[in-house]
Amino acid sequence: MNSQDAAEHVLQHVLFKDLVTRRARLVWSLMAIGLVSYFSLIALVAYSPEVLRMPAEVGAATTIGVVLAVAILILGWIITWIYVHRANSTFDLLSAQLIEEVK
């Protein structure tokens, strides 16, 4: 079977639809989490910077702003890790199974 035909088969396969929907759901939820938190920080900076200037705890020089900014860096990394982990454990298996079945 050539790859064109194989692709046609994949397209019709129920697993393929499953793969596409599941991946899309994960991608767009993670995108939303990442971008919403980043742009919330940017909005805080623009509209209520005084919140970010408050000390993170009583007497500390470190501010809430520093904690939030570092938290968003870490969140961005966690998003990356979650996607890689899910794709390795779920999506790759699904697509391997899919390609196996249409052969």
Add this chain to the structure above:
Amino acid sequence: MNHKRSNRLLTLASLLELMTLSRAAHAAQPGEPQPLNMTAIGIFLVFVGITLAITWWAAKRTRTAKDFFSAGGGISGLQNGLAVAGDYLSAATMLGVVSLVYARGYDGLLYCVGFFIGWPVMLLLMAERVRNLGRYTFVDIVAYRLDHVGVRCMAAIGSLTVVFFYLIVQMVGAGELVQLMFGIQYNYSVVLVGMLMIVYVTFGGMIATTWVQLIKAVLIMLGATLLVVLALARFDFNFDLLAARAVQVHVNGPAIMGPGGLFADPISSLSLSLATVFGLCGMPHILMRFFTVPNAREARKSVLVAASCIGYMFVVMFVIGLASIVIVSTDGEFFENGRIGGRLLGGGNMVALHLAKAMGGNLFFGFLAAVMFATILAVVSGLALAGASAISHDIYANVLRRNMPPDGNTEVRLTRKVTIVIGIVAVLLGITFRGQNVAFLVSLAFNVAASANFPPLFVSMYWRGTTGRGAMWGGFAGLVSSVGMVILSPAVWKTVLGHEHAIFPYDHSALFSMPLAFIVIYLVSKLDRSAAAQRARSAFDLQVVRAETGLGAEAASQH
């Protein structure tokens, strides 16, 4: 209000100036000769020796076009992730961010967050699909089903625009920096960078470029880690103690630990954020790195590794910046004529290097200076390869000779020649722009990438209705509008060209030019009733199969 506004715009302009080493440009004028730094030169020569040996080894392994353009697809995710980080963390970023934190504190950290958050987006939207659909350049993906000569031309022009803007910044930065750190004359160092870049790319292609970037990424992380550990040791490894000391010492006091006004205007900072996040997803030299791994799995891993390195480095740079406030800004040794609070020796971008000297003497200073030079080499090599493949693979092989495609060897031979030409042009541009304020070119590169490269690439992968004409006109609209707006912006119209008032009020155009590109793509595609448009739409399903499953994707070549 007007006064406040112009103040803010000036600070944004000066921020960019910091980011591109052009402060160093002004500091390095004649009258301030730097002694030859033998430690730095020695360490740098060791780096050059090792990378040239790798180039020689890579040259023997570079037999086909695939080897040359994408290292045969045989780079592992870990290696590629390090190389991507090496490609992204330029000397301007490292020195610029530290200087920014030194000068303005928290705003520097915000800047880093913006430059980091593009990486999860790159992974979620681009990495796997780019790997599965692409071959040698991102233009291949845009043209995957949009069978249209104009699309390839447009995307290649967008690609070259970004590459050349970035290349000018790097060459000027290289000249200034090397003069400052090594005491080698500006023109010699620009020629040296150009020559080494030509050697790496023409002989070793993507394999050598990858290794140069990878080694440099490891070196820069080692250097920064050592610097931050030495600095933190002075504060008992207590970040809050460091922050408290920085607040005591800095003229702005506690204000440095909170937002300081660079991001005060919501429209301006939104536009900057869009440019950094989506500009990353349209950077040709970064996208090209995803073709060097064997499959989508390794492409994902590349981003995870790259994001870990880059995120770590940004946090480290913030801490280094704060430590410099305490250690460098209070030591007369680092100021002209020993006047504390006056001009820093070598200009604002030297902060990180001064801290290295304070922590580890001339040896550490020399090491870090050598790593910065290596960094410039790694970044320009990636840019040169991206530029050369846009000309030879996209324009020559797929547009000019589309009816009679040249074989891979011809393409590689041509790319080698084009690399030499790009190297010479880069040297000439570096010499021409000597002492000029080139800061705006970084902003231009990111805005063009977000407005001209990203929209066509994104819709070609995600929207069935995209047609060749739509992608082409949308890309051109993004290119022309982003270049136009940035030229009319305060950073260029006022600061560079010396006009009284800027015509466009923001330094970054992405908030306007990126949506414009999408709108034009949508409208033109909707109105496109040609047979080619029909073919493009009906080819979408099979493209999705390949993008999602990797079925039919380029495999790694066997050696």
